[in-house]
Amino acid sequence: MSHWESIDGHIATPAGFRAAAVAAGIKKAKGALDLALIVSDAKGTSAAGAFTTNRAAAAPVLLSRHHLALSQGRARAIIVNAGNANAATGRAGLEAAERTTKAVAKLLKVPVEQVLVASTGVIGVPLNVDLISKKLPALHESLPSEDAASVTRAIMTTDTFPKCCVMRAELAGKTVHLAGIAKGAGMIHPRMATMLSFITTDAAIKPRMLQAMLAEVVERSFNRISVDGDTSTNDTVFMLASGASGVPVRPGDRSRSWFVAALSQLCETLAKMIARDGEGAKKLVTLEIAGARSPGDAERVARAIANSPLVKTAIAGSDPNWGRILCAAGYSGARFDPNRVDIRVNDFFLCRKGLDVGFNEAAAKREFDRKELTLHVDLHAGSASTRFWTCDLTHDYITINASYRT
Numbered sequence: 001m002s003h004w005e006s007i008d009g010h011i012a013t014p015a016g017f018r019a020a021a022v023a024a025g026i027k028k029a030k031g032a033l034d035l036a037l038i039v040s041d042a043k044g045t046s047a048a049g050a051f052t053t054n055r056a057a058a059a060p061v062l063l064s065r066h067h068l069a070l071s072q073g074r075a076r077a078i079i080v081n082a083g084n085a086n087a088a089t090g091r092a093g094l095e096a097a098e099r100t101t102k103a104v105a106k107l108l109k110v111p112v113e114q115v116l117v118a119s120t121g122v123i124g125v126p127l128n129v130d131l132i133s134k135k136l137p138a139l140h141e142s143l144p145s146e147d148a149a150s151v152t153r154a155i156m157t158t159d160t161f162p163k164c165c166v167m168r169a170e171l172a173g174k175t176v177h178l179a180g181i182a183k184g185a186g187m188i189h190p191r192m193a194t195m196l197s198f199i200t201t202d203a204a205i206k207p208r209m210l211q212a213m214l215a216e217v218v219e220r221s222f223n224r225i226s227v228d229g230d231t232s233t234n235d236t237v238f239m240l241a242s243g244a245s246g247v248p249v250r251p252g253d254r255s256r257s258w259f260v261a262a263l264s265q266l267c268e269t270l271a272k273m274i275a276r277d278g279e280g281a282k283k284l285v286t287l288e289i290a291g292a293r294s295p296g297d298a299e300r301v302a303r304a305i306a307n308s309p310l311v312k313t314a315i316a317g318s319d320p321n322w323g324r325i326l327c328a329a330g331y332s333g334a335r336f337d338p339n340r341v342d343i344r345v346n347d348f349f350l351c352r353k354g355l356d357v358g359f360n361e362a363a364a365k366r367e368f369d370r371k372e373l374t375l376h377v378d379l380h381a382g383s384a385s386t387r388f389w390t391c392d393l394t395h396d397y398i399t400i401n402a403s404y405r406t
Contacts, residue, residue: 004261010149011038011152011181022135036139038077046240048207060119062097063117082120083121196235196236197237201240201242217264275390282392287390291380292379305328310324312393336381
């Protein structure tokens with residue numbers, strides 16, 4: 001199969017898609033982009049979704065789950081707003097989401113169940129759907145403008161940079177594309193976090209297969225990051241496949257593994273961008289957990305370390321306090337012998353067989369001073385392993401979140 005390459009582009013780079021964004025006045029900042037529309041021109045567009053596991057799921061999550069079920073995995077549009085999560089807003093919130101999808105469906109002349117909706121922003125504040133309704137005609141008119149790159153900026157809240165990845169491959173003389181955008185910097189602990197991601201491709205993939213592939217890849221990418229351990233009410237990943245390239249991806253042959261490899265690379269890239277952009281974060285941390293009894297134990301250890309405020313503040317201060325790492329692994333629920341554990345930062349050993357190795361403090365601090373670092377934890381209890389991404393925890397996180405609503 002042909003090699004995938006990263007290219008410049010946007011969410012509408014795959015054939016058959018259009019996208020645009022406008023300022024609707026939902027965000028507090030005047031003139032800020034906060035409403036975006038992604039449209040597929042292909043009637044048979046396949047759709048898949050992954051959503052938050054939070055029981056207090058937002059209205060757009062509830063409605064989009066319903067629409068995907070009704071349409072049997074078909075969708076023509078995604079409408080998304082930033083600045084208001086439309087979560088914990090009761091029946092009025094669900095009505096606002098419904099009004100939004102109906103208005104989009106009318107504009108595009110598509111079935112309402114083929115319109116998906118997503119929101120991000122402040123929880124518990126009613127969404128003024130009139131702000132959206134007033135801007136939808138202008139948003140629709142701007143779709144041919146080819147300013148799809150603006151969509152990436154429109155979905156940002158506390159993000160400090162837009163997150164986008166686009167890939168391309170050639171197969172049997174045909175060009176196929178895969179594109180993804182994401183937002184997220186805080187309230188990040190996806191099982192599915194406040195994160196949103198939208199993925200488009202012009203490959204031809206049937207809905208059931210698309211859903212299976214997305215679920216598989218989300219589990220080892222977006223579900224392997226943590227900024228603060230909070231699982232949001234709004235976490236959503238949508239994927240649309242237009243089929244406009246004419247390149248099929250079929251179950252049971254090499255095309256599936258070829259496409260999943262590219263989708264994994266794209267989602268992992270976006271996931272790492274989210275972890276790197278953690279609110280107030282200065283460092284991206286990769287956790288490599290090895291020697292676990294089971295994949296579940298490896299994940300438990302990774303999540304415990306990634307979510308530990310003591311570990312994350314030690315990393316922020318470049319303090320080689322490996323005892324905090326061992327402590328987090330110990331309360332994770334994983335089964336292992338602490339007297340067999342090895343811990344290192346990058347290639348620098350801090351602990352062997354559960355004991356301090358007598359390392360040079362200044363040299364260890366230099367390793368922790370890096371903007372990107374890897375913590376390796378070998379439990380020596382089995383053969384299972386996992387990879388996870390997190391960031392440091394700085395005072396800026398408190399500053400940002402102490403005044404987020406006001």
